[in-house]
Amino acid sequence: MIILIAYNFSLLFRFPCRIGVCQTPVEVVACQLIAGKAFPELVMKALLYPGAVKTSFMEGTTIPSPNQLLSPYKSNKRRARFTTDLRHLEVIAGSYLCVAGALLGLVFVTEASELGVNGKVKFIDAGKSIRFESNACKKSDFAILHSSAEGSNDPADSNTSPLSNISSLDRSFSIQQDSSIGIIGGVSATSSLNFAKKLVKLNLEEEDSGPPFVLCSDPSLSKEFLSLERSSSAFLSGKTQGLYTDHSLLVENLRRKRVFLENSGVCCTVMPCHILHSWHEEIKEGCSVPFLNVGECVAKELKEAKLRPLEAGSGSPPRIGVLATNGSLVARFYQEKLENEGFEVILPDKAAVEHTVIPAVEALKRKDFEGAQNLFRIALQVLLVRAVNRVILASDELQELLPTDDPLWGKCINPMDALARSSIKYAQSARSGGN
The missing domain is CATH 3.40.50.1860 (Rossmann fold)
Known part of the structure; x- marks a missing residue:
């Protein structure tokens, strides 16, 4: 795995330097060290020789002798400018930071894989464990961010329901309960964002900072409803009713999002999606805050x-x-x-x-x-x-x-x-x- 990553990196890395085009960060470093005479030639040859052997093996050329190893790096060092050296140093720093990040990713790959298994990733920040939890049973329904003084090692945490832990949201992440709006994202994420933009635009027109809002969007909904919302074939073939004869799973999905928003502290909830309003009354059952209906809103304005x-x-x-x-x-x-x-x-x-x-x-x-x-x-x-x-x-x-x-x-x-x-x-x- 590590060899494959290193090989791919060597294919992608290309940078103009003193020898023409450096193919690895080591070659960039070598150019700078040789130009500055920071190390004896014997040390530089020891560093570069394994790379030269690898290059010769991959390209099918003769392995250079130790005496020929440094000659390419000295070819145009006198023509290099100070700004070129600075640019080389930036590339060196960036390259090694990328390598360090890749190595850290390999070291912590076990913990990162828990995101797909248990729906949990733990991060360490200033001595506090911050847990990012998502519903392990669903694809990407929603997520809750909260902090705790100490990380939990309880195995039961992997099966924790987001709804059962909403009450534990840290106050630093809370919102103004008396004026915030909860938005249940619909079939199209773009439409949901457009609705959020409408809220911002209306606030600007009134010269008011406006109420805060929380948007809960589920990309998986688009897979289920895109054929209805975006295609005319459903109407022409009469499949609209047949596809949703049993829509209990859909309603339950949207109810969870509604409850999530309610427990986040919103004063009202909206659902900016035309087709999902067909089940508005069912999704609304047990609602603890007003769940505005787009049909009633437009009828009232008219x-x-x-x-x-x-x-x-x-x-x-x-x-x-x-x-x-x-x-x-x-x-x-x-x-x-x-x-x-x-x-x-x-x-x-x-x-x-x-x-x-x-x-x-x-x-x-x-x-x-x-x-x-x-x-x-x-x-x-x-x-x-x-x-x-x-x-x-x-x-x-x-x-x-x-x-x-x-x-x-x-x-x-x-x-x-x-x-x-x-x-x-x-x-x-x-x-x-x-x-």
């Missing part, structure tokens, strides 16, 4: 806007359109929340989705931006001609289909904007003592 029907004298309530890329699973969720607030919900029929929405997203993936924009405009117009006041874009992909200055955005709503505003309002209210 209600407060006091929209009027576009068809005068019709007597019908204001109409809201919903566009989604994953079929009825998400559309039904928004439809229920909007109808509870008295809105009439308009959904595109299957033919419209098949010929406009889904091809628009597919064109975007092919980087056919003009085609994607034209198809998306048609999809919007199909709803707008039915006198809808606003169109809810229930997919992150749909947010990328038009230029930012396109006037059609004035008719569109990103539900995650409403969720971000609602979470900040709640956190600010909790911080001021009102609910």
